[in-house]
Amino acid sequence: xxxxxxxxxxxxxxxxxxxxxxxxxxxxxxxxxxxxxxxxxxxxxxxxxxxxxxxxxxxxxxxxxxxxxxxxxxxxxxxxxxxxxxxxxxxxxxxxxxxxxxxxxxxxxxxxxxxxxxxxxxxxxxxxxxxxxxxxxxxxxxxxxxxxxxxxxxxxxxxxxxxxxxxxxxxxxxxxxxxxxxxxxxxxxxxxxxxxxxxxxxxxxxxxxxxxxxxxxxxxxxxxxxxxxxxxxxxxxxxxxxxxxxxxxxxxxxxxxxxxxxxxxxxxxxxxxxxxxxxxxx
Numbered sequence: 001x002x003x004x005x006x007x008x009x010x011x012x013x014x015x016x017x018x019x020x021x022x023x024x025x026x027x028x029x030x031x032x033x034x035x036x037x038x039x040x041x042x043x044x045x046x047x048x049x050x051x052x053x054x055x056x057x058x059x060x061x062x063x064x065x066x067x068x069x070x071x072x073x074x075x076x077x078x079x080x081x082x083x084x085x086x087x088x089x090x091x092x093x094x095x096x097x098x099x100x101x102x103x104x105x106x107x108x109x110x111x112x113x114x115x116x117x118x119x120x121x122x123x124x125x126x127x128x129x130x131x132x133x134x135x136x137x138x139x140x141x142x143x144x145x146x147x148x149x150x151x152x153x154x155x156x157x158x159x160x161x162x163x164x165x166x167x168x169x170x171x172x173x174x175x176x177x178x179x180x181x182x183x184x185x186x187x188x189x190x191x192x193x194x195x196x197x198x199x200x201x202x203x204x205x206x207x208x209x210x211x212x213x214x215x216x217x218x219x220x221x222x223x224x225x226x227x228x229x230x231x232x233x234x235x236x237x238x239x240x241x242x243x244x245x246x247x248x249x250x251x252x253x254x255x256x257x258x259x260x261x262x263x264x265x266x267x268x269x270x271x272x273x274x275x276x277x278x279x280x281x282x
Contacts, residue, residue: 016239017249021256023057023235028255028262030054039270040280049217052207053224055098056199058259059148060232062102063155068110074103077264084271098143099260105152113156116188124191127153128198139206147206150199154232157192162236193233200229 034051037044078099085094115123131138131146131153139145204225208218243249255262274281 014246014249015253017243017252018237018256019235019240020061020237021252022240022242023061024259025252025255027054027057027061028259028266030057031263032266035267035270039274045211045213045217046220048211049213049220050224052203052211052221053228055144055148056151056203056225056228056232058098058102059105059144059151060155060158060235062105063109063152063157064159064235064237065106065155066159068106070103070106074099074106074260077260078103081264081267081271084268084275088271088275095140095143098148099264101142101144101148102260104142105149109152109156112153113160116157116160116191120187121191124195128195132198132202135202135206145206147199147203150195150202154192154195154199157188157195158232158235159237160188161192196229196233200225 030051031054033047034054037047037051041047078097081097081099082094085097086092112127115127119126128150131149135146138149139147142148204222207213207221213221244252
């Protein structure tokens with residue numbers, strides 16, 4: 001390699017750590033906390049309480065994302081993880097893994113955005129009421145049920161609010177008309193707050209029904225979801241104001257690019273470990 005080429009490569013700017021990288025890293029850490037407690041700790045209530053903060057981040061980011069493509073690895077990894085969980089449950093029915101829920105939401109999200117653009121508040125209330133109506137059965141069909149979809153709706157509204165230039169209509173045409181963008185931004189500004197409130201309340205309610213947290217644990221969950229909700233209302237995609245040293249920044253960027261693969265490896269490893277070495281299980 002010539003000195004000139006080497007100089008060109010070495011002068012290439014290093015990507016900044018994005019706010020998304022921080023959020024995805026926090027989600028993976030909390031997922032790991034929840035899974036470690038579930039699989040390996042006899043007293044896992046505190047582990048579960050902190051682990052409850054992970055799923056809202058993942059669903060929110062899915063709604064916030066721009067990509068419309070459903071990666072095939074989400075589907076086959078979701079199927080494999082579902083089979084592993086069923087294997088550990090003596091091949092009884094288990095709810096399909098969260099990756100399949102994420103794939104379904106990724107597929108549906110463009111149509112949800114079109115509904116919001118066409119119908120405005122009517123479309124928003126139709127979506128929220130529909131998700132609340134199927135709440136009793138949704139959790140038996142998809143992981144995290146309607147709660148996950150509500151967090152994703154919040155993420156979509158948040159992205160439409162902070163990135164109005166990304167709003168497109170049914171024909172894929174950008175909504176660049178200033179009056180229209182301004183009106184839509186005002187609407188989704190209120191929609192995101194309402195979606196956040198509904199998602200947070202429903203999530204805490206459903207998780208409490210499932211885990212029956214004692215008073216202090218429940219208070220920690222409510223506080224955590226409250227702080228997370230406020231943080232997500234302030235979330236925007238872009239370089240973080242906090243840029244760590246490059247060794248840490250490289251790790252954050254790696255996690256940001258491979259979040260769901262890391263999740264799948266961690267969960268599959270835990271499922272296999274407790275199956276092959278049952279003495280380690282809680």
